[in-house]
Amino acid sequence: MSFLNGPIWLAPLLALCFAAVAALGQGTAGAPPGGELLVGVGRVEVTDRDSGPVHDPLYVKALVFKSGTSHLVLVTVDAVSLGEIGRIPNSYLGAVREALQKELGVAPGAVIVNASHCHGVVRKDIVAETVGAVRLAWKSPVPARIGVGRGHEDRIQQNRRLRLKDGSEADVRRAYSMPRDEDVAAVGPIDPEIGILKIERLDGAPLAVLYQFACHPIQGAPTGGNTADYPAFASRAIEESLGRGAVAFFIQGCAGDINPVLYKDVHRPKDSEPQGNLLGLSVLRELPRIETRPGGALSRVTETLALPRGADLEQRIAAIEAERARLVSSLSGTSLSFKAFMPLYVQHRLDPEYPSYYADYYLHEAALGRSEYRKMDDENRADLEAYRRNIDTMEKITRLNTNLALLKMHLAQNRAAGKPTVDAEVNAVRIGDFVMVTCPGELTVEIGLHLKKVSPHKHTFVSGYTNGYLYYTPTASQRRNTGYAQEDCDCLVAPDWEALFHSRALELLKNL
Numbered sequence: 001m002s003f004l005n006g007p008i009w010l011a012p013l014l015a016l017c018f019a020a021v022a023a024l025g026q027g028t029a030g031a032p033p034g035g036e037l038l039v040g041v042g043r044v045e046v047t048d049r050d051s052g053p054v055h056d057p058l059y060v061k062a063l064v065f066k067s068g069t070s071h072l073v074l075v076t077v078d079a080v081s082l083g084e085i086g087r088i089p090n091s092y093l094g095a096v097r098e099a100l101q102k103e104l105g106v107a108p109g110a111v112i113v114n115a116s117h118c119h120g121v122v123r124k125d126i127v128a129e130t131v132g133a134v135r136l137a138w139k140s141p142v143p144a145r146i147g148v149g150r151g152h153e154d155r156i157q158q159n160r161r162l163r164l165k166d167g168s169e170a171d172v173r174r175a176y177s178m179p180r181d182e183d184v185a186a187v188g189p190i191d192p193e194i195g196i197l198k199i200e201r202l203d204g205a206p207l208a209v210l211y212q213f214a215c216h217p218i219q220g221a222p223t224g225g226n227t228a229d230y231p232a233f234a235s236r237a238i239e240e241s242l243g244r245g246a247v248a249f250f251i252q253g254c255a256g257d258i259n260p261v262l263y264k265d266v267h268r269p270k271d272s273e274p275q276g277n278l279l280g281l282s283v284l285r286e287l288p289r290i291e292t293r294p295g296g297a298l299s300r301v302t303e304t305l306a307l308p309r310g311a312d313l314e315q316r317i318a319a320i321e322a323e324r325a326r327l328v329s330s331l332s333g334t335s336l337s338f339k340a341f342m343p344l345y346v347q348h349r350l351d352p353e354y355p356s357y358y359a360d361y362y363l364h365e366a367a368l369g370r371s372e373y374r375k376m377d378d379e380n381r382a383d384l385e386a387y388r389r390n391i392d393t394m395e396k397i398t399r400l401n402t403n404l405a406l407l408k409m410h411l412a413q414n415r416a417a418g419k420p421t422v423d424a425e426v427n428a429v430r431i432g433d434f435v436m437v438t439c440p441g442e443l444t445v446e447i448g449l450h451l452k453k454v455s456p457h458k459h460t461f462v463s464g465y466t467n468g469y470l471y472y473t474p475t476a477s478q479r480r481n482t483g484y485a486q487e488d489c490d491c492l493v494a495p496d497w498e499a500l501f502h503s504r505a506l507e508l509l510k511n512l
Helices: 010-025 092-104 126-138 230-242 273-289 313-330 338-350 359-367 372-417 445-454 497-511
Strands: 029-031 038-045 059-067 070-077 111-115 142-152 157-159 161-164 169-171 184-187 193-201 206-213 247-252 258-260 298-308 421-431 434-438 460-463
Touching: 038 126, 038 206, 059 126, 059 247, 070 126, 070 247, 070 298, 070 421, 092 111, 092 126, 111 247, 142 206, 142 273, 193 273, 193 434, 206 230, 206 273, 230 247, 230 273, 247 460, 298 497, 313 372, 338 372, 359 372, 421 497, 434 497, 445 460, 445 497
Parallel strands: 070 111, 206 247, 434 460
Antiparallel strands: 029 298, 038 059, 038 142, 059 070, 142 193, 157 258, 161 169, 161 184, 193 206, 298 421, 421 434
């Protein structure tokens, strides 16, 4: 009997089988909704106490979910990245997965690791400590109730990309100066949403809180010591408030172009604790509104994308070098040094009409038909303006030099790679109604905002810095920026990466 001539129930049955095979080919694993959900929690301190003063401890934390034969391991690390930069080596994820599979039977694809992107220094044995945290969680699961909610926090972060009046964009970094205020037209958006997964024991006792938020943890501590930055203080506020051994897990979102607010303030010590406390309180404010229930769907879909490497880096380097040469040639000599410029500048700002002395002497000169002071003031104004232009030019050159070095570094990396693409592991995971897409890149905020808007799931959150590190991954428009900001220069990929990531991530979401 042929397929076409078979019974009417055969075609849909075969279609379901084909769909299941296709899903397995994409790396799908899941459990039906409503089954018993077991959750385990583990935490190990990983602060490198030999690297210098310590302000607060750094942790690797593990959250294990088990439902039937399915499992999912979420790991958070207080570190800048999983490879490439910082203490953690590129081999980290593979080594952790291999060890967990060998010791505990954990499927490699079930391990999702997110770096908070704080600039703390972890211990060199981070692989062993990560395995240890997962081991604790794996061996102590308890039946759990879960619920999902969305908090709000817009007081501690701001977009660091500045839209200039000439159509280009600059960015706010401590590595160089700001553009002139009069050149700034607008700033980019933020994502104030906090994604929250509330996890309780069956008797309602708190077990864990997973909260996802987008902001660079780079404010630091007043002492300058090793710190996990604002996520540490937010987690501490949550844990101390809930008590009973509950553990808070911070997941970094699309923070590529999101700074802590007032990032370049020079009038107070750098201190991330107030920002962390605000975030923690915003999570706590939402928790009572979140209803939990036993069980829930547990599924994941994984795909490794071949993202196009930037083929235009040489052209961008040439454009920066040409602009730098133009700026250097525009510098003009003046009779002023900085020592002479500052007091003279203050004089002319205090009283543009009578900058060099009191008004009576100017009037005295005028009555006698003389204008020596007026003539001197005109000459000084011209020198002040020329010196000010030189300062503006110097600041532009420093911005170009810093980002030119990044472009040259990535050009060398792309050439050494020997292939036109870079692999990026993209995951979509579902825990009950909590849905998250992950990517190794430093996703800028508009990437996440757009994907959340079109997701078929109500509670969707998007996280970078996960299962590897690909440097900055800005929008296509940002990537083509002629202002040469960090996000578009500290970047391996071509502008086309965005459309590819967006389409495939959306497909993964649909397959959950």
